[in-house]
Amino acid sequence: MNELIRRALMLPPQASSVAHRIDVLHYTVIGAAFAVCFLVFALIGYFLIRFRDHEGRKPPRYKLPHLVEVVLASVTLAAFLAWWFVGFTQFEDIRTPPSNAIRIYTVAKQWMWQFVYPSGMAAEDELRVPVGQPIELLGTSRDVIHSFYVPAFRLKEDVLPGRITTLWFTAEEPGTYQILCAEYCGAGHSRMRGRVIAMQPTDYATWVQGHTSGDLASTGEHLAAQYGCLRCHTVDGTPHLGPSWKDLYGSTVPLDGGGRVIADDAYLTESMMDPTVKLVAGYPPLMPSYLGRLSGPEAAAIVEYIRSLRSTPGE
């Protein structure tokens, strides 16, 4: 039955843990719309025949009592409120990620999706996840507003510059599901597509192993994603909320309030621990201090990662 109505309404497969529940509410509301419309037009049709104008006929002047008005309005209101209640309960679930969710960072830009995994690995336009495991996407945009949308999951959330929005899901069945951008973002909007590849947990584990290397720069990349550095610092040269890390290491940067400094290990480490002391000119003093949050080896690994982002390696 579910399958029949789903196909009749052209809905995509129900591939996430919430999709089936949402669809049942959908069927109820649409069913009621058809019922109300049928009722109204059945009445209008009957009145048209019964009270059609004939020469010389005196209209009967029947009147519906006010009670009818009150009952109709009350029943309608009760139905609307019931839908609101069920819908809002579902909405709260959609918006509250479980505590055991895997956190994956999503960075949107015109016109691609980038996903940064806990291991520090990044992939473009392709999000691999294990089935049965809650995934929490923390999304931000580097330019204009985008919207992460997976029709088969019945989920979407706008991805905005300057803030993090979250969306969580649990994929139910292995398979490939379309990611679409739902917020108009320019000439490439309709081409900003990606896909979610839901895999069996064992396949996912093998895939993660195969894509994680053990060197220090990769650890730094992983840590930079984990601590949220990449929310504000890009690695491709685009300035965002903070300076890009691309070609930053070893370069001379102008400071807010005058002066220059060479971005070496010391300066980069100092900036992690006390970011506002030597602020790079042109950027707002937004960065929090990581003093006490990053250990020495972790800070070093991040510096190593920044160092690895030079286009011309060499001391």
Added chain:
Amino acid sequence: MSNFWNEPRGLKSWLLTRDHKRIGVMYLFTVIVFLMLGGAFALILRLSLVEPNNALVSAHTYDRLFTHHGITMVWLFMIPSIPSAFGNILIPLMIGARDVAFPRINLASYYIFVIGAITVLVALVAGGVDTGWTFYTPYSAASATAVTCAALGVFITGISSILTGLNFIATVHTMRVSGMRWRDLPLFVWTIYATSIILVLATPVLGLALLLVGADHAWALGIFDPASGGDPVLFEHIFWFYSHPAVYIMILPGMGVISEVVSTMSHRKPAWYGAIVFATIGIALVGFLTWGHHMFVAGISTFDAGLFGILSMMVAIFSAIKVFAWTSTMYGGRITISTPILYVFTFIFLFVFGGMSGVAVATTSLDVHWHDTYFVVAHFHFIMVGGTLTAFLAALHYWFPKLTGKMYSEVWAKLACAAVALGFILTFTPQFLLGNAGMPRRYATYPPQYQWLHVLSTAGACLLALGMLTVLLYLIVAVFAGTPAGDNPWGSKSFEWRSPSPPPHENFPAPPVWNTRTDGPYAYEEET
């Protein structure tokens, strides 16, 4: 016969007229021109969507076309369509007045509207705008197109809206014929009054939003740019604070038209008059508190989403009350089948489905899937565009004999009505299904699984265009060669039909007399 068309004579007497009927007629011609322009944009869009990879226009052209389709239809057709055209023509006639309260401001309002519309056209000629009619930042700040010019044009039409709104409020308060109480006002007057309140209160906020966007685009002020400490979601709040009530600016006057036509064609007093007035004012006021339902997935809090959801349900209940009231007005009446009431039936069909799909998207968890898809496009085209357009056509056919003293061909009119109704339903029903299937809006190209529904939708759009052109043709023919209609061809009791058709310059040859029991706008029960 001397009437407002031929007395006084001359082009100058038209351009400098202070006669509310002439100003209304000038608005009517102007908005019909913009309806045709916006419709032409829509047809090009629909034709280019027949094929998934958009052979007809480039993606950038597509983006500018849907932007100008939206701007033209919203601000140059739907907002002024019924209030400025039919409101101007009818309000003084319906309340037994000689003119509106401020005839000179009324004329100024028309010219300000024209200046604003021309400014929008200048933006179009300068290459157009590609931001969507919603001007969302930071895209609009960075766009290389004529954003500032278009925003300025819309800003100027807003001044016209405010002046017209103030004029109508003052007119209803001060110009009613002696003895006409508020509870005697025709329902059309009530809806224009409620609309005017929204025009006056909401339009300044639109002006604010557009000025900030225009300035941001022109001088890179970074008002809504996070890198400068701004917030793009703030723009969405300000924009929808106007643009949601704007939906009621479009639909409330339409509801007024429907109330008038149902009552006249059923030869009955409107059922539940008090409830309709209450619902009209309720829509106007509660409509100010629902803007957040455009932003359920835009990063607002779960609590806010729930609150805006429940407030949106409240607005829906007022609309439901109106549908029940129109239906029960027919009960026990003497119903004449004519073209205006066929448009009323089309309106009710679109309004019930559009309204129920509105309740569906106000249900927070359902909106997550539908938001920014074709489902929303179909929803607002059904209720807002379909509602405004069918009410506009109902008004045009209902008051055509009032305006011209002529009658159009009923056969052609009924055929065209069928084409418009079927064309409209065929255009947008597939779009509901496209939205269910996950097709986002504003896509110049699309995944191929959506193609057959797009083809159906385009076929519907062609039928709709054919119907609309037919209306234009037989109405033009009727102006010159229509049969004489007489002063009151529908047998209406409403006050505007008591003056000759077309009315003379001073509206009523002798000052009208009002007695609520026998002369009320809906005194059908006194019929012998």
